[in-house]
Amino acid sequence: MNQLATRIEETFPGAFVKAAEWRGDVAVTVKREALHDVARFLRDDPSLLFDYIVHVSSVDWPDDEERFEVVYEVYSIRTRRRIRLKTRVPESDCIVDSLTDVWKGADFMEREVYDMMGIRFRNHPDLRRILMPDEYEEGYPLRKDFPLRGRGWRDTFDFLDEPAR
Amino acid sequence: MAQFEDQRTTVYKVDPEHPESESLPTLRTEELLLNMGPQHPSTHGVLKVILELEGERLVKSTPVMGFLHRGVEKLAEEGTYHQFIPHTDRLDYVCAMYNNFAYCRAVEKLMNITVPERAEYLRTIVAEIQRIIGHQFWLGTQALDIGAMTVFFYCFRDREILLDWFDELCGARLTTSWYRIGGVERDFTPSLFAKLKQFLDYFPPKIDEYVIFLEKNRIWLARTKGVAVISAEDALSFGLSGPTLRGSGVDYDLRKYEPYSAYPKCEFSVPVGKNGDTYDRYWIRVQELYESVKIIRQCLEQIQDGPIMADVPSVTLPPKERVFTNLESMIQQFKLFSQGFNAPPGEIYCGTEAHKGELGFYIVSTGGGKPYRLKIRAPSFIHMGAFDHMSKGYMIADAVTIFGTYDIVMGECDR
Numbered sequence: 039m040n041q042l043a044t045r046i047e048e049t050f051p052g053a054f055v056k057a058a059e060w061r062g063d064v065a066v067t068v069k070r071e072a073l074h075d076v077a078r079f080l081r082d083d084p085s086l087l088f089d090y091i092v093h094v095s096s097v098d099w100p101d102d103e104e105r106f107e108v109v110y111e112v113y114s115i116r117t118r119r120r121i122r123l124k125t126r127v128p129e130s131d132c133i134v135d136s137l138t139d140v141w142k143g144a145d146f147m148e149r150e151v152y153d154m155m156g157i158r159f160r161n162h163p164d165l166r167r168i169l170m171p172d173e174y175e176e177g178y179p180l181r182k183d184f185p186l187r188g189r190g191w192r193d194t195f196d197f198l199d200e201p202a203r
Numbered sequence: 204m205a206q207f208e209d210q211r212t213t214v215y216k217v218d219p220e221h222p223e224s225e226s227l228p229t230l231r232t233e234e235l236l237l238n239m240g241p242q243h244p245s246t247h248g249v250l251k252v253i254l255e256l257e258g259e260r261l262v263k264s265t266p267v268m269g270f271l272h273r274g275v276e277k278l279a280e281e282g283t284y285h286q287f288i289p290h291t292d293r294l295d296y297v298c299a300m301y302n303n304f305a306y307c308r309a310v311e312k313l314m315n316i317t318v319p320e321r322a323e324y325l326r327t328i329v330a331e332i333q334r335i336i337g338h339q340f341w342l343g344t345q346a347l348d349i350g351a352m353t354v355f356f357y358c359f360r361d362r363e364i365l366l367d368w369f370d371e372l373c374g375a376r377l378t379t380s381w382y383r384i385g386g387v388e389r390d391f392t393p394s395l396f397a398k399l400k401q402f403l404d405y406f407p408p409k410i411d412e413y414v415i416f417l418e419k420n421r422i423w424l425a426r427t428k429g430v431a432v433i434s435a436e437d438a439l440s441f442g443l444s445g446p447t448l449r450g451s452g453v454d455y456d457l458r459k460y461e462p463y464s465a466y467p468k469c470e471f472s473v474p475v476g477k478n479g480d481t482y483d484r485y486w487i488r489v490q491e492l493y494e495s496v497k498i499i500r501q502c503l504e505q506i507q508d509g510p511i512m513a514d515v516p517s518v519t520l521p522p523k524e525r526v527f528t529n530l531e532s533m534i535q536q537f538k539l540f541s542q543g544f545n546a547p548p549g550e551i552y553c554g555t556e557a558h559k560g561e562l563g564f565y566i567v568s569t570g571g572g573k574p575y576r577l578k579i580r581a582p583s584f585i586h587m588g589a590f591d592h593m594s595k596g597y598m599i600a601d602a603v604t605i606f607g608t609y610d611i612v613m614g615e616c617d618r
Binding site for chain 2: 060061063065089090091092093095096097098109111115118120122141142143145146147150154167168169170171179180184186
């Protein structure tokens with residue numbers, strides 16, 4: 039297993055779920071309760087120093103029990119390494135701890151995840167929709183069950199029974 | 204300013220021994236809320252910022268985005284990998300080539316494809332031309348926003364030459380779609396090589412001109428030096444990238460530290476700022492213009508003959524001339540576009556150093572011809588996250604400069 043992943047597993051044995059390395063990318067999945075602690079550890083540990091947040095993303099796996107996946111991609115400027123930190127949440131309780139106090143840039147990126155996927159972030163300072171209108175109530179567009187061709191309101195239009203001649 | 208503050212404190216305080224002072228005319232000190240944009244010219248018609256003001260000072264700025272949101276990521280998930288290339292053009296429509304490049308690199312990483320050397324050189328040359336175009340566009344419009352009109356005309360005059368060059372290369376000036384997964388769409392003609400060499404001799408003295416115009420301009424210096432300062436630590440924490448990050452003194456350039464394409468074979472330096480202000484970010488972009496010329500020159504010297512597309516028929520498109528003359532090639536192209544190729548299950552992130560910053564693509568594949576999830580790491584969007592932090596305490600007029608300093612394009616920001 040990758041050295042970084044081993045380090046996380048040793049430090050957080052109860053929270054570690056799995057690690058994968060593919061095409062040179064290291065991805066570590068942790069339990070959501072420990073996400074904040076792991077992130078803080080990644081940033082503050084003198085041998086790691088992941089001080090740069092690259093991006094936050096989310097993936098929807100509708101058939102899985104833990105449906106949503108939150109993905110943080112972070113980078114260490116000093117050691118020039120990358121790591122992908124992931125956690126899974128079920129649909130019934132899709133909320134994770136916000137990492138805005140660890141990396142400030144998480145603010146906008148988490149808002150986007152909330153807006154597009156509907157995953158909420160605990161302790162986020164300003165959790166509002168960011169790309170969709172504030173009053174948008176149609177759901178979360180990047181979920182797999184979001185309709186692709188509108189909500190079908192065109193079908194409710196009244197059409198003339200007979201063409202006007 | 205000092206006089207104004209003194210006046211305000213003396214008038215605002217009520218002396219308890221002289222209650223009649225309460226009736227003196229007082230200055231209004233409550234905060235004022237101002238909506239800037241989306242109709243403001245500097246906000247491109249698609250960005251609103253709610254500014255909380257105290258006098259003319261910015262107390263809090265809240266960007267309101269989404270006016271241009273087109274659901275590009277959802278579109279990507281509904282089309283094949285090849286079909287998405289033209290969509291990437293529409294992200295940052297000013298610098299389409301870079302988006303094509305970043306996307307193709309990500310898919311190549313997913314498919315584990317090695318691009319032929321000649322194609323890598325061609326890609327690097329075009330990417331650097333695009334960087335020059337991007338920086339010229341930025342410099343021109345930023346100078347215009349601040350009021351220096353001549354630089355705008357000069358930058359756009361020189362940008363035209365390169366846009367015409369793009370036109371000759373791929374038939375389009377803006378939405379280019381020239382990069383392909385595994386290579387490039389077509390090779391340079393001898394005329395393109397000749398024109399490019401001519402441009403490389405023509406351009407550096409023109410950069411000197413832009414610099415002279417601005418460095419001698421006291422207004423430009425006053426409006427950029429010491430404005431929107433961000434420390435290196437904060438810049439990293441906010442995830443800033445490109446010149447916006449390097450302006451704060453962080454030496455981070457993917458072309459250098461995670462080298463790709465033909466960059467490892469070229470010698471160039473990464474300009475880094477000291478003060479983290481708008482001026483430093485301007486200075487870095489200007490220096491990058493010189494560096495881009497250097498890179499293109501080296502590529503032109505080193506480029507050798509060879510194929511321009513990787514030989515992976517199950518993934519890469521056949522050459523256009525064969526598509527029009529050979530039935531099998533036509534079927535192959537049709538199948539690759541309509542059904543896609545079979546990607547292995549897995550997930551990758553691939554960042555590319557675009558002129559704005561790190562443009563990254565995160566792709567999750569579950570196999571099949573379409574990406575299961577595609578997330579774009581758009582530098583413009585992430586830079587907007589630092590807007591409030593960087594604008595606090597500056598004057599309302601500086602808000603325009605601060606948008607400008609990120610080089611935002613809302614198509615990329617909203618996606």
